[in-house]
Amino acid sequence: MTVDLRSAATELRLGALRFSRRLRWERANTDLGDAAYAALGSLLNAGPLSIGALAHHNRVSAPSMNRTINCLVDDGYVERTPDPEDGRRVTVILTDTGAELVAATRLQRDSWLAEQLATLSPEDREVLHRAAILLNEVAAR
Amino acid sequence: MTVDLRSAATELRLGALRFSRRLRWERANTDLGDAAYAALGSLLNAGPLSIGALAHHNRVSAPSMNRTINCLVDDGYVERTPDPEDGRRVTVILTDTGAELVAATRLQRDSWLAEQLATLSPEDREVLHRAAILLNEVAAR
DNA sequence: TATTGTTATACTCTATAACTATA
DNA sequence: TATAGTTATAGAGTATAACAATA
Numbered sequence: 001m002t003v004d005l006r007s008a009a010t011e012l013r014l015g016a017l018r019f020s021r022r023l024r025w026e027r028a029n030t031d032l033g034d035a036a037y038a039a040l041g042s043l044l045n046a047g048p049l050s051i052g053a054l055a056h057h058n059r060v061s062a063p064s065m066n067r068t069i070n071c072l073v074d075d076g077y078v079e080r081t082p083d084p085e086d087g088r089r090v091t092v093i094l095t096d097t098g099a100e101l102v103a104a105t106r107l108q109r110d111s112w113l114a115e116q117l118a119t120l121s122p123e124d125r126e127v128l129h130r131a132a133i134l135l136n137e138v139a140a141r
Numbered sequence: 142m143t144v145d146l147r148s149a150a151t152e153l154r155l156g157a158l159r160f161s162r163r164l165r166w167e168r169a170n171t172d173l174g175d176a177a178y179a180a181l182g183s184l185l186n187a188g189p190l191s192i193g194a195l196a197h198h199n200r201v202s203a204p205s206m207n208r209t210i211n212c213l214v215d216d217g218y219v220e221r222t223p224d225p226e227d228g229r230r231v232t233v234i235l236t237d238t239g240a241e242l243v244a245a246t247r248l249q250r251d252s253w254l255a256e257q258l259a260t261l262s263p264e265d266r267e268v269l270h271r272a273a274i275l276l277n278e279v280a281a282r
Numbered sequence: 283t284a285t286t287g288t289t290a291t292a293c294t295c296t297a298t299a300a301c302t303a304t305a
Numbered sequence: 306t307a308t309a310g311t312t313a314t315a316g317a318g319t320a321t322a323a324c325a326a327t328a
Binding site: 021024050051052062063066067070086087088089090 | 285286287288289290296
């Protein structure tokens with residue numbers, strides 16, 4: 001392992017952390033936390049998912065995701081439905097209001113970032129676009 | 142290529158979040174949380190800093206950073222020193238044990254990511270390297 | 283026995299509001 | 306008045322351990 005790879009890893013780790021915290025300031029009017037928004041986003045993108053699948057997809061523990069889902073159920077944004085083929089499983093589905101909320105939240109929360117991307121050169125935008133794919137790929141390992 | 146800026150923003154946001162949470166699993170033996178590690182890292186990279194500078198650099202509120210520093214002082218990893226020119230300011234400095242800890246932690250925490258980077262193509266590594274710089278740049282705005 | 287979800291518990295991180303001391 | 310730091314408080318997010326139900 002070369003020194004270059006280690007310092008590249010450090011820079012990427014701290015950059016991703018700092019970037020995420022910067023983005024947190026742009027929540028505007030939305031009352032959805034990061035974890036709740038990410039869970040709803042998974043459901044909007046991928047359709048109904050089990051608790052375990054949601055936890056794995058978002059890289060948190062199952063109890064942690066379960067608690068996030070509890071809050072979202074209380075607020076009426078998702079519902080737990082039993083799996084007819086496996087009594088242990090539950091499938092989490094978006095309600096109509098949940099789907100509306102996550103779409104509206106996405107527009108609001110990402111508008112600041114979209115503005116920043118617009119000021120970058122096409123080359124830099126391409127770098128970040130490819131990086132987003134890679135970050136998701138590495139996170140999935 | 143033409144990428145819709147909003148969907149690019151969404152993908153980048155969720156990717157950075159998922160990536161950060163994936164990295165959290167690789168804490169191994171270190172007993173340093175993300176925020177504490179990031180604060181110590183700032184001090185190691187940039188030298189002594191004020192509370193406000195640390196807060197701004199890491200994109201958290203001043204009270205949040207102040208609390209993180211309180212914990213680090215309690216554990217003996219940093220010290221508050223008065224600023225001779227401005228009685229309101231304090232300068233936070235790493236202790237010897239703090240400097241040792243953050244260096245060791247960095248080696249441990251980033252080893253998994255460095256291994257992942259090693260499996261990527263040189264082109265993909267270059268993309269992530271440039272992206273790290275851009276993420277830090279955008280976070281600073 | 284193994285897997286899926288859940289509950290209980292404790293800890294870290296975070297922000298807003300209010301306060302102190304200094305400039 | 307304005308700025309830097311601090312304290313108080315509340316809330317979100319997280320993990321581990323232990324438990325229940327089903328496979």
